[in-house]
Amino acid sequence: MQQLMESIRALQQAVAAFKVDQERILAVLHANNEELHRANVELCRDLQRMGERTTDERKLPIPVRARPMPFSQAIMDTVIPASFMGPNIAFTGVEDPEAHITAFHTQMMISGGTDAMHYKLFMSTFSGTALDWFISLPDGHITSFDQFSTLFREQYIVNQAPPPVSYDLFDVKQYHGETLKDFINRFGALVVKLHTKDEDMTVHAFRRGVLPGPFRDSLIRCCPKTLSEIRHRAVAHIEEEEESKKKRGSIGLVYY
Incomplete structure (x- = not known):
């Protein structure tokens, strides 16, 4: 009987000790939960402050020098x-x-x-x-x-290209395969750019630059006085060549 009573007392002491340990564990868990809650609140506040600061930074105006403002x-x-x-x-x-x-x-x-x-x-x-x-x-x-x-x-x-001089006209040569029309336009463009009034030099430079052929031979036989006269004679020459091709029924050699 005495042994039974001792066993009951030992069991009661073990239950009491377990309750103490359980209360201690619950107290620790509660304290941890409160600490986690406080940390979570602080984290949310920090994130909110960071978001507000980023929004404010986006709203800040760009510094004036960041924009090109060389104009008054x-x-x-x-x-x-x-x-x-x-x-x-x-x-x-x-x-x-x-x-x-x-x-x-x-x-x-x-x-x-x-x-x-x-x-x-x-x-x-x-x-x-x-x-x-x-x-x-x-x-x-x-x-x-x-x-x-x-x-x-x-x-x-x-x-900047160097300014042209009158004698640059003598460097203008008709390319093989370049039509007489294209050559006259290219030559005339330089004449306009030079503002030259020396018709004799202009005509001489053109005769030197045009490819050998019937048209050049015609300029040598009867030398024109102006570039305008050369243009008119070129138109007549081109028309004659086109008419000749039609009569031959085939495309012959083109010297311009």
């Missing part, structure tokens, strides 16, 4: 109508600057537009390294188109 404010305020057709030319940094300016002015003369619009439209023709050069100019630096075009010429002066 008056030029930047110029509005170009959406319907206005700008010049259809491009400058990448390797072309002749003088030829580009001439082409730009020619197209603007046809399209119209105010003087103030010239600035932005001229800049819009830039691409590649030319656009990089423009963006590198100081803020508000450009205030007139003369200044703009002068800066442009100086930047790309090495690309």
Whole structure:
């Protein structure tokens, strides 16, 4: 009997010890849950603050120098109508600057537009390294188109072709296979570019440049006085050649 009572007391002590251990474990778990909850709350707050900061940073304006602003404010305020057709030319940094300016002015003369619009439209023709050069100019630096075009010429002066001289006409030769019409047009384009008034030299250079054949022989037999006379005689010669081909019924040799 005494042994049974001791067993019961031992069992009661074990149950009591188990309850103590269980309460201790539950207390630790509760404390851990509270700590996890606090950590989760803090994490949510941190994430919310980070999101708000990122949103605010996205709303911050881009620094002024991050935008290309070489034009003065008056030029930047110029509005170009959406319907206005700008010049259809491009400058990448390797072309002749003088030829580009001439082409730009020619197209603007046809399209119209105010003087103030010239600035932005001229800049819009830039691409590649030319656009990089423009963006590198100081803020508000450009205030007139003369200044703009002068800066442009100086930047790309090495690309500028040397001015032609009258004797360059003697370097123009008709290619084998080039028609007489194409040769006269190519030769005449240089004459226009030279603004030459020396008709004797022009006629002599043309006779030297045209390929040997019936047309050149006709110029030697009866030397024309002007380039205009050469053109008229060339038209008659071409018509005669075409008529001769029709009569022969086949295409013969063409010397022009």
